[in-house]
Amino acid sequence: MKAVFLDRDGVLLDNSAHYYIFRPDQMKWIDQVPENLKLIAEKGYRLFIVTNQGGVAKGQYTMQEVDIIHQLMREFLANCQIEITDIAVCPHHPEVEKCLCRKPSPLMLEKLMAKYRIDPGQSFFIGDSDSDMQAAQSAGLRGIRIPANQSMKPFLDFL
Numbered sequence: 001m002k003a004v005f006l007d008r009d010g011v012l013l014d015n016s017a018h019y020y021i022f023r024p025d026q027m028k029w030i031d032q033v034p035e036n037l038k039l040i041a042e043k044g045y046r047l048f049i050v051t052n053q054g055g056v057a058k059g060q061y062t063m064q065e066v067d068i069i070h071q072l073m074r075e076f077l078a079n080c081q082i083e084i085t086d087i088a089v090c091p092h093h094p095e096v097e098k099c100l101c102r103k104p105s106p107l108m109l110e111k112l113m114a115k116y117r118i119d120p121g122q123s124f125f126i127g128d129s130d131s132d133m134q135a136a137q138s139a140g141l142r143g144i145r146i147p148a149n150q151s152m153k154p155f156l157d158f159l
Contacts, residue, residue, distance in 0.1 A: 022061035054093030104134035
C-alpha cells in the first residue's frame with residue numbers, strides 16, 4: 001500500500017498568523033488543500049497527518065484542544081470526500097522533556113507504516129521543514145519540501 005504523509009502546520013493549515021494552532025478560530029486552510037489532497041487520493045495514496053505539537057508540553061494548550069482541531073479537519077475534508085486515514089501527534093518539546101517521537105525522529109512515520117502496511121518505496125512525506133525531511137529520509141520515504149503556507153500543487157509531480 002502507498003501513502004502520503006503530511007505535516008500539519010504550514011502544509012495543510014496556514015500558521016503564518018499563529019505559530020501554534022489550537023483554537024478553531026485560528027484554523028485557516030492553505031490554498032487548494034482539498035483539491036490537492038483529492039488529486040493525491042485519486043491516485044491511490046492513503047493520507048496521513050504527522051505533526052509535532054510541542055505547545056502541549058509547554059502548557060500552552062492541551063491534547064484535547066489538538067484533538068478538536070483534528071476532528072474539525074477530518075470533518076471538513078470528509079465533506080470534500082477526502083479521508084485522512086490516521087493522525088500521529090508528538091506532544092513533547094525538547095525544552096521540556098525528551099522523547100523518541102518528535103520529528104526529526106522517524107518513529108511516528110514508522111509506526112504508521114507498520115500499522116497500515118505502507119510501502120515506504122512507494123510513499124512520500126510532504127513537509128515544510130528540515131525536521132520533516134530528516135524524518136522522511138530516516139523512515140525511507142521520499143521527502144518533498146514545500147514552502148510554508150503555500151499550495152503544494154507545484155510539488156505534486158510524483159502523481
